[in-house]
Amino acid sequence: IPSGKRNLLEGLTEPQVQAVTTTEGALLVLAGPGSGKTRVITSRIAYLMLECGIPPWNILAITFTNKAAGEMRERVSQVVSQRQSDAATISTFHSLCARIIRIYSDKIGLPASYSIYDSSDQQRAVKRALEELEINTKNFPPASVLSAISNAKNELQNASAFEAMAGDFYTKKIAQIYKKYESILNQSHALDFDDLLMKTVQLFREHPIVLAELQERYQYIMIDEYQDTNHAQFMIANALAARHKNICATGDPDQSIYGWRGANIQNILDFESHYPDAQTVRLEQNYRSTKTILAAADALIQSNTARKHKELWTDNEQGHLIECLTCRDSRHEARQIVQEFEKLNSDERIPWGSMAVFYRMNSLSRVMEDAFRDSGIPYQIARGTAFYDRKEIKDAIAYLRTIVNPADEINLLRIINTPARGISDKTVKTAQAQAVASNRSVIEVLSQPEQIPGLNTRAINSVNKFLDQLREWRRLIGLNETATLAAGYMSLPDFVEQVLEGSGLATFYKNDKSDPDRERLANLSELVNSAQQFTEDFLEEFIIDDEAADDAPASQQLLGFLERIALVSDVDAIESDQGSVTLMTLHAAKGLEFNAVAMIGVEDGLLPHERSQNDDNELEEERRLCFVGITRAMKRLILSNARYRTVFGQTMPTMKSRFFKELPEELCEQIDLSDGGFGDTSSDSSSSWGQTSSSARDSKYQVGMLVRHPKFGLGRIQQVSSSGGHTKASVAFNQYGVKPLILEYAKLEIV
Ligand code: ATP
Ligand code: MG
Numbered sequence: 001i002p003s004g005k006r007n008l009l010e011g012l013t014e015p016q017v018q019a020v021t022t023t024e025g026a027l028l029v030l031a032g033p034g035s036g037k038t039r040v041i042t043s044r045i046a047y048l049m050l051e052c053g054i055p056p057w058n059i060l061a062i063t064f065t066n067k068a069a070g071e072m073r074e075r076v077s078q079v080v081s082q083r084q085s086d087a088a089t090i091s092t093f094h095s096l097c098a099r100i101i102r103i104y105s106d107k108i109g110l111p112a113s114y115s116i117y118d119s120s121d122q123q124r125a126v127k128r129a130l131e132e133l134e135i136n137t138k139n140f141p142p143a144s145v146l147s148a149i150s151n152a153k154n155e156l157q158n159a160s161a162f163e164a165m166a167g168d169f170y171t172k173k174i175a176q177i178y179k180k181y182e183s184i185l186n187q188s189h190a191l192d193f194d195d196l197l198m199k200t201v202q203l204f205r206e207h208p209i210v211l212a213e214l215q216e217r218y219q220y221i222m223i224d225e226y227q228d229t230n231h232a233q234f235m236i237a238n239a240l241a242a243r244h245k246n247i248c249a250t251g252d253p254d255q256s257i258y259g260w261r262g263a264n265i266q267n268i269l270d271f272e273s274h275y276p277d278a279q280t281v282r283l284e285q286n287y288r289s290t291k292t293i294l295a296a297a298d299a300l301i302q303s304n305t306a307r308k309h310k311e312l313w314t315d316n317e318q319g320h321l322i323e324c325l326t327c328r329d330s331r332h333e334a335r336q337i338v339q340e341f342e343k344l345n346s347d348e349r350i351p352w353g354s355m356a357v358f359y360r361m362n363s364l365s366r367v368m369e370d371a372f373r374d375s376g377i378p379y380q381i382a383r384g385t386a387f388y389d390r391k392e393i394k395d396a397i398a399y400l401r402t403i404v405n406p407a408d409e410i411n412l413l414r415i416i417n418t419p420a421r422g423i424s425d426k427t428v429k430t431a432q433a434q435a436v437a438s439n440r441s442v443i444e445v446l447s448q449p450e451q452i453p454g455l456n457t458r459a460i461n462s463v464n465k466f467l468d469q470l471r472e473w474r475r476l477i478g479l480n481e482t483a484t485l486a487a488g489y490m491s492l493p494d495f496v497e498q499v500l501e502g503s504g505l506a507t508f509y510k511n512d513k514s515d516p517d518r519e520r521l522a523n524l525s526e527l528v529n530s531a532q533q534f535t536e537d538f539l540e541e542f543i544i545d546d547e548a549a550d551d552a553p554a555s556q557q558l559l560g561f562l563e564r565i566a567l568v569s570d571v572d573a574i575e576s577d578q579g580s581v582t583l584m585t586l587h588a589a590k591g592l593e594f595n596a597v598a599m600i601g602v603e604d605g606l607l608p609h610e611r612s613q614n615d616d617n618e619l620e621e622e623r624r625l626c627f628v629g630i631t632r633a634m635k636r637l638i639l640s641n642a643r644y645r646t647v648f649g650q651t652m653p654t655m656k657s658r659f660f661k662e663l664p665e666e667l668c669e670q671i672d673l674s675d676g677g678f679g680d681t682s683s684d685s686s687s688s689w690g691q692t693s694s695s696a697r698d699s700k701y702q703v704g705m706l707v708r709h710p711k712f713g714l715g716r717i718q719q720v721s722s723s724g725g726h727t728k729a730s731v732a733f734n735q736y737g738v739k740p741l742i743l744e745y746a747k748l749e750i751v
Pocket of ligand 2: 037038039224591
């Protein structure tokens with residue numbers, strides 16, 4: 001073996017070497033958590049380039065998140081040159097499709113400047129559709145309509161196909177809304193996330209030449225986390241691989257946790273029948289976790305009936321017992337976790353950056369966050385989309401989107417009079433009506449304001465002024481011609497700044513009385529920074545492709561920037577090695593690993609989620625989710641539950657998760673800190689009594705009293721009982737019926 005090769009494969013186990021070096025044909029790497037699947041893909045990329053002489057641009061690796069893609073590129077660049085690793089395509093399905101569509105947009109009747117709609121744009125579009133169809137949002141809530149449309153798209157059913165199979169009244173209505181929603185998106189030159197996949201499949205079907213081109217480009221395809229691909233992704237992968245058949249899928253059916261979003265576990269189970277010549281490699285050694293953690297995870301997942309058994313063992317130490325912590329309430333739980341982490345940090349020198357807290361739902365993060373803030377421990381929350389969801393940022397981005405794609409109605413209407421510039425609601429409504437009637441876009445109608453009935457000279461002037469500004473911006477960034485940076489066009493960060501000023505947004509937020517700290521203004525300047533950051537990354541990529549970044553069209557940067565923003569996901573914002581504890585949902589945690597992990601809210605109704613209680617398939621997915629959480633931990637694992645939890649302002653007794661019972665007793669250390677009561681509720685903000693003794697509380701409330709609850713309003717006490725050191729009451733509320741309440745927590749006011 002030549003020395004380079006030996007280095008590349010050094011430290012890999014025999015089956016891992018086999019997975020890395022089996023480069024031709026179809027290969028399935030079927031293996032449990034922490035067994036090196038992701039590492040195998042990374043090594044394969046380097047191996048293909050260095051040992052097989054495959055040019056980087058012939059290599060395509062697909063990861064589940066942008067963050068995972070970034071890390072993979074980073075690792076590859078440590079072995080090959082930066083230049084080579086940048087030239088390989090390492091991306092998510094969605095980013096890959098967004099780029100393919102941008103390149104071949106004309107083939108599916110879109111401009112390259114098409115918009116990508118995020119969920120809030122989708123909400124607006126579906127509301128527009130409901131309005132135009134005069135359908136009541138009560139009977140057809142936008143969220144459920146969107147989820148029906150999304151399911152259809154994941155199954156590659158377009159609006160007409162959906163309509164054709166719609167039988168009952170409800171489905172027929174959905175079909176109608178789907179059609180209208182599609183026409184709004186078409187009119188706006190916009191695609192939603194699911195469209196990125198569906199349109200790519202359509203492009204492949206209708207344009208075999210395009211597909212052939214891409215098949216030639218991507219001769220070696222690797223897909224990580226294959227167990228969570230949906231039907232559309234399956235079709236895309238197979239289409240791309242159809243010619244060279246060099247496709248390597250890695251995954252673990254026990255970690256399939258996105259069924260609710262259309263992922264189909266069957267894709268990985270059927271891989272071998274789909275590629276009859278496929279080789280299968282099983283990795284059975286886990287490098288991540290202690291024996292204890294691995295055994296607990298294994299015992300848990302055995303309770304799933306719909307699965308094939310996999311062997312998994314580790315050479316790692318036995319390790320500590322799993323801490324099963326029972327606390328009084330969520331605040332107590334949060335304080336306890338913080339204390340545990342402080343201990344791990346000081347006694348065992350586990351760095352903050354290698355600790356994480358997982359929860360089933362985002363709503364559980366707030367109390368945890370408060371506790372970390374109070375303790376002064378650095379922490380970060382995986383909520384990458386939050387920044388881009390802020391109003392001022394959405395406004396700024398809506399400007400950029402409208403500049404790039406003036407047909408984008410949802411974004412145009414968002415900013416046309418924000419900040420106010422004398423274009424009234426009435427003007428907009430009239431223009432909209434005209435647009436619908438004449439089957440034109442709103443911007444087309446607006447570009448001839450004299451022909452809009454009922455507009456006075458002032459209104460016409462305001463519209464013209466706005467349109468002139470839009471044109472000027474388009475000129476500045478070179479959108480109307482193939483302008484290059486070399487020709488003196490504005491850089492992206494300068495342009496973003498120019499738009500913030502020219503639009504009046506900057507001035508508006510400078511003078512915003514409701515924001516004395518100028519936080520919104522600071523966010524806007526952060527957007528300029530992120531444009532700067534993007535430009536640096538972008539130039540690197542471009543130099544690779546073209547040798548001369550200056551020849552790149554100036555507008556390309558803006559398109560790329562908007563694309564990156566549109567596809568950002570929650571985990572993407574997490575910075576590795578930042579020396580802070582990570583807080584994230586279980587779903588976001590997949591693929592990651594931490595020295596110490598705490599899973600909070602391990603209670604029936606949360607994990608497993610309430611929704612899954614009556615459905616065996618969903619219950620098994622919840623168990624897989626718990627399995628994913630447990631197997632992120634390398635050394636230390638804490639599972640916690642609280643005896644009482646406040647949900648929607650109501651404090652209720654909870655039940656320990658059934659999953660606890662499925663863990664072998666000898667692997668767990670049970671620590672019950674709840675004393676069956678409430679030793680210390682004084683710092684609990686939801687308690688209105690502080691230190692008052694329980695006997696005093698008892699005497700305060702009597703059957704028949706009229707009380708007021710902050711959420712349920714007026715009610716009358718029907719029953720008061722005392723047990724386990726606390727007092728419960730049944731209260732009959734005027735509007736919400738009878739509710740059982742724990743008086744220590746319910747902020748009841750005697751009327
Ligand atoms: P998951 O299913 O959770 O995504 P995975 O199978 O992708 O896990 P990796 O993340 O690739 O597993 O690897 C888990 C850990 O084990 C990583 O820290 C990796 O560096 C390490 N590892 C993998 N293979 C080896 C090896 N042969 N020798 C030493 N460490 C290894
Ligand atoms: Mg992995």
